[in-house]
Amino acid sequence: MLLDKYVEVSVTARNFNHYKNLGYNIPMQYDEKTKSYKMIVGSKILVKFEDIPKNSHKEIKYQCDACGGIFETKVADWNKRKISDDVTYCKNCAIKLLLPERLLEKYGVRNVTKLPFVIEKQKKTNLDKYGVEWAVASDVVQEKRKSLFMKNTVLIIR
């Protein structure tokens, strides 16, 4: 859910016409030299979220509908990632909630680790890194596990 229905923006030479054409009242000042009114660069105006250019890098606040957390994102990213008008998820929740559904739709699995090409890629990574297809099998990993186990385990000797 979008929290910022209105957003404060600074008026610049680039966005002046955009907001002027939408009917916003932009602070102007009289310039003695040119005998005309000029906009005051950098003055702040409050604009409706819908009126901000879709590709704007302006930060806006939203609340995740799943975890209730409040997050910030760029307007451009918000417009890109919005799934529907009524639901908003933060990155973490989107991965947790939406990824399994998308995977199920597309590949018929709920977990990426079940995908053949992910398995192949994992094997290749392991092969490059440890010289074996599965990391558990490598001596390096075995040793690491052992030392980690020793570090986290208090041995009681009677």
Ligand SMILES: [Zn+2]
């Ligand atoms: Zn969330």
